[in-house]
Amino acid sequence: MRRIFIAALVLGLLCIGAPAMAQTEDDPFATDLVAGQHTDAGDVLVWNDDDYLYVKFLAKDGWCLAETHLAVADALAAIPQTGNGKPEAKNGKSPAVNGNPIPGQFEYGECYDPCVGSDTFMIPLDDVGRGTLYVAAHAVVQKPGGLDGLEGMLPDGVTIQVTFGYEGGPAYLPEVTVTGGTTLDGIYPGWCVNTGINIEKCRDYLAAVYSSCGDIPSGAIDHPENLDLVNWIINQNFVGQQGSNGAYTYGDVQRAIWRLVDDDPEHETYTGYDESRVGEILAAAYANGEGFVPGPGDLVAIVLVPEGGQVIIVVVPVPCGEGEETAWGFGPRFVEKGNWGTYFTYTVE
Template sequence: MKKNLLLLLGAAVMFFSCQNESTEAEEQAQTRTEAEIAAEEEILSSEIEIAGIDEGDDAIQMNAESEILAQRETKNQGLTFSTASKSTSAECEADIEGFAASLPETVSVFTKLPECIEGGGSFAALDIDDGYLAGLDIPAWCADLEGQLTGGTFSYDVYSSYEDVSGLEQSPGVPLFENPNDFDRINWLLNQNIIGTESKSEEGGIYTFGHLQWAIWEIIEGTGNNCTDDCDFLSCDPIDQWDNDKDNNERLGLELVAAAEASGEGFVPQCGQKIAVILASTTSQSLIITKEVPEKEKECDDCEGDVDKLTMEFDWHYAKRVRIYQKYENTCWGKKVFDKVLQPGEEFTIEGVNHDGSFGKYIYIYIGDCYYTKIKTNCYLNIGPGYEKGVFNVISGTSTHGGELCEYVKPEPTKCYRHWTCYYYYKYCIYGY
């Protein structure tokens, strides 16, 4: 009996002890939440205490025009390609070598016939399950006339069309491609969106996928080695349309060859355009697919001149309206460069609106209706990816004379470095550096 009583007493002590621990944890969590809310309310309602850092020459003045959202004047960025797959900016440097390095050595491909569309489509379609070239119903073109293309799974060797493929052989002493140095012309053709357009010759006619495929063969295999008989697979409906109008179809194909010879020599696709990828095989017909040309990764520079562009993350738990201002052309008057309700973790980009595209010495940030903080943008501080100011993290940026900003190197942090709760517990903390 005494033993049972002791057991009951022990269980009761454990129960109340666990209850106390649970209650204490809940109270601590509630205290932290209340402190965080109080911190937010205080920092957003106490403009005077923080605004002291903006007295004197750094003070920003507002007028009626300050609330008009300003945007940087757009200028003609230069080179564009009217017949390319996408517009191309001269600011973007194509990474042809990096693209070649990213290609796999081999790839497993499932080949199939695509939906036959005279005004669109391609010669073949491929499914690639994984890797850099993965995709379904990938448009493909035949790169040579040797072998046969049938439905099924095949393995191919992979090459960029700007690699040297002159050493590839169909069999000992027999080159895989008769004209391996002419893939620049193929790349030019594949970037013209030619299918479905009308010939400008007197005879006229509409270019189809068959004319483009015939032109590719003519360029790679050379005159006299192209498809001349039983070429019905180059047309849709009726099935023998190509052979019934052979002379006219070959004329349209030769027009594309002539255009590629005239304009495609030395062609190198730019950012956003298509680059041909060669899938080489000695057991089935070699193929061509395309990928978009990537942009070359820019090397960073220290901040020089003034910052002119910033991408930042809003690192807070609640959605807030954020307004950002800069001083306009070294005056004291503010210009609004950003105004949006930001969601937690949302990234956003701002650009300077001075004549040189810069922000000047600072950007001034308001959250809700209250001033929050400012960020130095005159390159006296090498801000860059990794720089944090309160609840704003710099993701990337550029400067007027230095280009892409390098990663920020943090000094030793202070106890008041990061979040608004710092302000709550350390009343005179200034955020960031």
């Protein structure tokens, strides 16, 4: 998702340059991770305890981290820059000025292949000091396309909350809210997988995350071999389309999914479906969906296995990919012209 920082840039420079109060992991200081000067590719989160400063790079919206570079110091001049601490060439009497930042000389950093969704650094406060700290957070971000790119960014676990379907709605679970500070955070349409376990609305569940095109834990789904047919179905957008026996409903689609993946698809007492329309969906899936693998721009089912709740799938777009960009934690620029590298401040009390 691209955002052009115009008014936000002015406001951000006024606000982000000011020191932040000490934060916790549950309530961190946050600034955008800006790629290519104009694209919000994630966040940089900062918090501390009595002994350590924590800096977390968190990618989002399909972006991931190929490299991270981090410098933290008690003075801006202590961050590696061209001409560090040298005065302007005006008889050698002007105050020291900033130069272009040099991420390759930053003290902390990692490289990843394949790229990852997040990276966290734990820095002893005895090494960087307390009070106002200057933070330069640089990354090389990628937006890999295709299923491999998406699967490489999936977190191991998330927190989920579901809403229940309503007449004329888009899905059996019209909104599955995914949180937890991961690359999967968002709101997605969802479908139930197994009928023998309930899931409650407006309740948080911790859930493990799996790609429907990858390995699924034994016992989570009765017939994972049919997930290719499920992926084909969710890419046809049946809900609301006219079939031979009227418009397809989310109940028709849900019943078809149960028939494909669950050993007891009739256990569910839900009646919001038409058997003839369910048969049409299944016949089309068997005729066209064998071996279907979602590609860039398609939809893919991501399997969520909650603790104490029903296994569900959420429908997630497969990214198309946008190459590679350099990114910085948003704040004032080191120099007015040239390199657009930025820094921000954080206060440890």
